[in-house]
């Protein structure tokens with residue numbers, strides 16, 4: 001299902017037993033399915049917390065890069081990360097191509113955030129400069145004989 005056609009009920013109304021299969025499956029099979037799904041729910045919650053922590057860390061990198069005028073992306077770092085995660089994925093019996101796609105998706109989002117942080121930082125600097133007014137000695141030259 002895509003973002004556009006999905007409804008987002010608030011978390012309080014979460015029904016771990018929600019299923020389009022309800023009433024159509026052997027109750028024992030349904031019970032086993034729900035039991036496995038409770039692990040999936042725990043894992044999904046952990047993923048959200050992990051991603052939130054990762055984005056907190058990358059936001060700090062974004063502020064550091066903006067302050068020091070460093071580029072948003074670092075392809076050298078990304079190449080090393082992807083090689084490492086592909087190796088870890090293979091060891092964990094996870095498809096390395098999926099691991100690479102997933103990391104690239106996250107990094108793409110991080111870079112977008114970094115570009116936005118840099119733009120905000122530059123805009124704030126420009127506003128400060130305007131508020132401070134003209135710097136003495138930088139205005140139009142005035143002839144001493146005029």
Ligand SMILES: C=C(O[C@@H]1C=C(C(=O)O)C=C[C@H]1O)C(=O)O
Nearest residue numbers: 058061072073074077078107110
């Ligand atoms: C977070 C950084 O910025 C970008 C995002 C990365 C990431 O999400 O891991 C890695 C490299 C950069 O392209 C960084 O430079 O460390």
